[in-house]
Amino acid sequence: MTSDSRLSWRDVRDRIHEHILTGRYGPGDRLPRDADIAEELGCARSTVQRAMQDLSDSGLVERRRKGGTRVRAEPVTRATLDIPITRREVEQSGARYGYQLIRRRMAPAPRGVVAAFGLGASRPMLRVEALHLSDGRPYIFEDRWICPETSPEVNDLDFTEESANEWLVLNKPYTRLDLRFYAVSANPRLSDLLETEPGAALLVIERTTWVDDAPITTVKAITTPGYQLLTGS
Amino acid sequence: MTSDSRLSWRDVRDRIHEHILTGRYGPGDRLPRDADIAEELGCARSTVQRAMQDLSDSGLVERRRKGGTRVRAEPVTRATLDIPITRREVEQSGARYGYQLIRRRMAPAPRGVVAAFGLGASRPMLRVEALHLSDGRPYIFEDRWICPETSPEVNDLDFTEESANEWLVLNKPYTRLDLRFYAVSANPRLSDLLETEPGAALLVIERTTWVDDAPITTVKAITTPGYQLLTGS
Structure with missing residues (x-):
């Protein structure tokens, strides 16, 4: 038993x-292989893997499938964000969920939607x-655009009972997601819909999804005052 | 060669x-092992792994280290967020970075800070x-609390040249991160500091970190109007 045989992953x-x-390892440097570090320290390779996972989760190193581990040139604060279906979010808070379709039309x-999808020109x-x-x-007002070429089923869905949010999350998995967060002041229509003071500060969660480069949907989820989006790691 | 031998991971x-x-696989169900699916479909196990990674990245299934793969009971929209050091964020936008210490004191x-850290009582x-x-x-105003027991070095740092943001990200890796996003209206002090209209809607990014249950720091990064936090996957 070596003196280092009880090294924990921490x-x-x-x-x-x-x-x-x-x-010793500078920004951008490649680190030794897990197996080599394990041998140097006299611990199990799985212990090194667990340690590397932790350093990667907190944004200090980058793990690549075949390229090994590198020190990040610029460390980042890394977080994983899980946004549930809005119905579940409300139910998980212990409240009763309600849904109201405001408008549905082709x-x-x-321009903003065309730009969000990265398309060359507008289309219906x-x-x-x-x-x-x-x-x-009111909890969240969603203003959503759906590309009917990618989801032809929506032509037969009226979204009066089930929300497009729920139908899309369940039925249209994406391969690419762009997410942005920003704040807006409530304009008259928003303050009316959300029953809030005109000018109130509102968090907007904007999501755009694609499946293999085909646009699925882009949505602005405009939240009510006091809304907080949380994540934990 | 079987008819399925050219199956792609997609x-x-x-x-x-x-x-x-x-x-066939319901919410919460455990999926067959990757190897069994590979055998059933007549493809490589790595192809199944790649497919599962994609389904996991988009929040449809959950992969556990030893527990295999399960269908999520409630699918979520999952995103990984990388927040760079603010200096780098400004520089990456092509702008010149500046930094100004407003105040540093014990x-x-x-109460809000005690609650964010989950402590029982206040302390200096x-x-x-x-x-x-x-x-x-002005780009971001940060209002930060640092726990000196966890980072005794800060007693000797004046934060007049290097920001606490940069020093902490480089020197104090965390094992737990809580992140929350919300919107506030600019109060008189914020509108003065950020040179914005009183009442303007501002995105706040609040971060709290711990290392092995010891609190490191909690910070409100209060952004200027028009600021957007982006992520892509």
Whole structure:
């Protein structure tokens, strides 16, 4: 038994981190293979893997399928965000969920939607505006555009009972997701729909999805005052 | 050569997804092992792994280290968010970065900070308020609390040249991160600091980190109007 035989993955993580801080492994450098580090430290390879996973989760190193592990040239704060279906989000908070379709119609995609999808020109798409309610009060207003070429089923769906949010998450898995967060002041229509003061600060969660380069949907989820989106790792 | 020998990982993904939609694999069900699916479909195990990774990335299934793969009881929209050091974020946009320390002092942690860290009682912590600038204009105001027990080095750091943001990301890797996003209206002090209209809608990114249950820092990054936080997958 060597003196290092009881190294925990936290010990290994701290040693590798120490080597990064002291410059033994510089920004962008490739780290030794897990097996080699395990041999050097006299611990199991799985212990090194666990340590590397932790350093990767917190954004200090990058793991590549075949390219091994590198020190990030610029560390980042990395988080995984899981956004549930809005119905579930409301139900998980212990409130009663409600849904109200505001409007559903085909229309030429406006410039912002064309740009979000990265398309060259406008084309007719399905716009669905709907309100999600929590205990009878407005919770999120969603303003959504759906590309009917990618989801021809939507021509037969009226979205009066089931939300487009729920139908799409269940039926249209994406291969690419763009997400953006920003704040807007409530304009008269939003303050009316969301029953809030005009000018109130609202968090907007904008999501755009594609399946193999074909646009699926882009949606602005405009939340009510006080709404917080949380993540934990 | 079997008829399925040219299955791509996308074909495999679509087949598994089809089985989830049709209910062969229901919510919460455990899926067969990758090797068994590979054998059934007559493809390589790595092809199944790639397909499963994709279904997991888009939130339809959950992969566990030893527990195999399960269909998520409630699918989610899953995204990985990388938040760079603010200096790098400004520089990557092509602008000139600037930094200004507003105030640095020890103070008893207020209730919100105690709650964010999940502590039982208040204790003295280091509060650092600072402004990040882009081309000489306010970009982000950060209001930060640092726990000196976890980072005793901060007693010797004045944060006049290097921001606490940069020092902490480089020197204090965390094992737990809580992140929340919300919108606030600019109060008089914020509108003064950020040179914006009073009442303007501002996106706030709040981050709290721990290392092995010891609190490191909690920070509100209050952004200027028009700021957008983006992610792509």
